[in-house]
Amino acid sequence: MELTPEYFMKQALRQAEQAFAEDEVPIGAVIVANNQIIGKGYNQVEKLNDPTAHAEMLAITASSSYLSSKYLNECELYVTIEPCVMCYGAIKNARIGKLIIGCLEPKHGFSNFVQDSDKIDVSHGVLKEESKILMQTFFERKR
Amino acid sequence: MELTPEYFMKQALRQAEQAFAEDEVPIGAVIVANNQIIGKGYNQVEKLNDPTAHAEMLAITASSSYLSSKYLNECELYVTIEPCVMCYGAIKNARIGKLIIGCLEPKHGFSNFVQDSDKIDVSHGVLKEESKILMQTFFERKR
Numbered sequence: 577m578e579l580t581p582e583y584f585m586k587q588a589l590r591q592a593e594q595a596f597a598e599d600e601v602p603i604g605a606v607i608v609a610n611n612q613i614i615g616k617g618y619n620q621v622e623k624l625n626d627p628t629a630h631a632e633m634l635a636i637t638a639s640s641s642y643l644s645s646k647y648l649n650e651c652e653l654y655v656t657i658e659p660c661v662m663c664y665g666a667i668k669n670a671r672i673g674k675l676i677i678g679c680l681e682p683k684h685g686f687s688n689f690v691q692d693s694d695k696i697d698v699s700h701g702v703l704k705e706e707s708k709i710l711m712q713t714f715f716e717r718k719r
Numbered sequence: 720m721e722l723t724p725e726y727f728m729k730q731a732l733r734q735a736e737q738a739f740a741e742d743e744v745p746i747g748a749v750i751v752a753n754n755q756i757i758g759k760g761y762n763q764v765e766k767l768n769d770p771t772a773h774a775e776m777l778a779i780t781a782s783s784s785y786l787s788s789k790y791l792n793e794c795e796l797y798v799t800i801e802p803c804v805m806c807y808g809a810i811k812n813a814r815i816g817k818l819i820i821g822c823l824e825p826k827h828g829f830s831n832f833v834q835d836s837d838k839i840d841v842s843h844g845v846l847k848e849e850s851k852i853l854m855q856t857f858f859e860r861k862r
Contacts, residue, residue: 627789627813628779636771637769646769662804662809664808668805670770690834691832
């Protein structure tokens with residue numbers, strides 16, 4: 577059975593919820609190959625004291641390790657919030673073919689900074705509200 | 720005694736030479752705080768099968784761990800070759816104040832892709848030839 581984008585984004589949301597539970601900015605990601613999740617990650621910047629420990633980065637490292645390959649050409653990355661410049665660069669470096677974003681991030685999202693003519697298939701809006709509400713709730717609590 | 724930019728770039732070059740010795744694209748980086756190296760890294764993409772394992776990323780992770788801080792505001796990053804988009808994003812995320820590049824990389828370097836009005840102090844040309852020759856020698860051997 578072909579699983580839907582909503583199914584995979586829901587798994588990314590579960591990762592984001594895990595981040596939320598650990599008092600991290602709630603962003604989650606999963607990487608899919610052949611209709612199967614091969615790597616996942618949630619933001620762990622605070623816990624690891626590491627500005628590179630974004631959900632996407634951890635998911636890419638996990639997936640490359642799983643496939644024993646530095647390239648993830650045939651893979652899709654699902655992430656709840658639009659990636660930052662660092663994560664976009666990592667997605668390009670890993671040659672991930674398809675990026676599916678839950679909710680756009682007009683301020684810190686990569687598209688605010690990167691001019692790139694290369695073909696990477698980007699879509700957004702899958703379970704957008706769920707991702708957005710999780711972020712809003714997190715930052716409202718912080719205030 | 721105040722150590723010179725050439726001194727620190729030489730240490731980054733030693734990291735790059737280590738990458739070369741391990742058959743990795745020879746790029747190295749060191750991070751300096753208060754005239755002292757607090758983290759270093761060399762490219763380990765092949766060995767780790769990890770597209771995120773660039774010299775700068777490993778140096779940032781090491782330095783954040785050393786300082787127990789996700790921000791490296793007062794730090795300088797020395798890198799032998801112009802960072803890619805991913806590494807540039809990481810440098811921004813870590814709030815590194817100063818970036819010193821050995822040799823520019825017109826094709827894959829971040830400045831070819833990123834439009835960013837934020838102030839990050841970037842300079843280049845320190846031991847440029849040494850960094851360039853190391854890269855050229857590596858790729859000539861690969862052919």
